[in-house]
């Protein structure tokens with residue numbers, strides 16, 4: 052875009068629409084349950100009413116018993132970081148200015164494996180972590196992992212890179 | 218483990234391996250590549266278009282079409298049609314479907330085709346909507362695509378089993394050596410281990426030469442009765458055994474093994490051969506770690522012995538354990554679903570005495586392995602086939 056030194060004319064009354072890249076915002080309807088809870092500051096996953104199995108990623112039926120009675124329930128987020136990567140290449144425009152990104156694969160104590168944003172203070176895998184939700188810049192829930200002995204999530208500083216709403 | 222007595226494929230054969238040459242990008246739609254593959258099959262097979270009565274298709278870029286739309290688009294009237302959306306397992310699963318279709322008499326000549334285009338935006342748009350779990354729980358985390366997924370698996374494998382980057386590098390370098398003799402490979406420059414090690418990181422521990430280059434192209438073959446192939450004067454391979462398995466170890470926290478582990482004994486029993494009889498192995502090699510996993514899980518070495526196996530063997534066409542003798546996807550390119558077919562067409566050429574590149578000496582029996590679909594955190598589809606050339 053070129054800047055004009057001309058005196059403002061009629062065109063300046065038309066609001067400039069600058070397209071701000073956002074993180075990928077497509078989610079299935081059932082996955083929005085994660086965001087609904089995250090908006091209230093809670094990390095919730097679906098739990099099977101029949102067999103108690105915890106589900107992730109969000110889904111329509113229990114992976115263990117096929118029950119469709121899944122309730123969103125608060126999670127303590129404890130887990131083990133089992134693998135990690137430092138990502139240097141992204142297919143989405145939004146992430147390009149945030150690279151490299153540290154990502155982790157966490158085995159939650161409750162069962163499922165989750166892919167998460169990894170706080171820089173988390174030691175290399177294997178390590179104890181605590182998983183929680185945050186809203187990303189597009190307003191969708193993402194999972195983050197901080198060191199397992201973190202007591203106050205608000206003290207962590209993952210927002211400093213502009214990736215998440217913190 | 219559930220075992221079953223698997224019926225053989227005695228009188229059914231695989232013939233006419235066709236490759237539609239790969240290009241880095243194409244403005245053509247996927248249908249163009251399917252058409253080129255089918256035309257290649259008919260021409261090399263000496264068949265009229267009307268002789269084709271079955272089609273088994275794998276493609277990621279046909280949308281909004283499926284194989285159904287392709288029949289009208291290309292004017293095919295068929296009595297048997299299948300669409301196999303299983304990525305790197307597409308050729309194995311397609312072969313299995315086609316074999317039974319011809320064996321049962323539901324079809325007489327089945328074309329198995331893996332074809333994809335690669336337009337400017339193809340790869341990115343395919344990724345974002347690859348699966349519901351990927352869309353909801355992977356893509357929003359940096360949108361790294363398969364690089365990120367395989368980085369997790371590779372890092373875990375290295376930590377757990379002591380693999381080093383040099384081990385994966387050895388495979389990549391050997392495949393590049395193979396590719397230098399393969400006229401259709403997109404990569405035509407030699408690769409040294411030092412260049413492999415010095416490459417820029419993509420998703421640690423993966424660096425540039427651990428990753429395939431997406432491209433456009435197609436691979437295909439025909440399945441028909443033995444007498445038909447003989448009448449047409451076509452060199453053919455017989456199928457000694459096949460397996461497939463999906464979502465095999467759901468309780469493993471992270472993937473270190475695939476479904477081959479559950480079925481390899483049946484595969485070799487059905488085929489009536491031993492590991493020592495295999496003259497060449499074609500793995501699904503979108504990343505080197507998964508090639509090593511296939512060597513282990515198919516039983517060429519034990520789980521965790523992959524790194525030592527790599528260190529003690531040579532993988533070039535003239536080596537003591539020829540693997541991905543065309544160069545594999547890592548050096549030929551990954552033409553979408555055609556990537557799952559690359560090892561099949563290469564194996565067919567080797568064991569029928571018509572390799573396009575370096576020949577494996579006295580190649581008679583090939584094992585082709587397929588692996589596909591990182592639906593979320595792991596590849597879900599595994600398959601393998603043992604094929605024998607005419608003189609086997």
Ligand SMILES: [Zn+2]
Nearest residue numbers: 099102113116
């Ligand atoms: Zn249940």
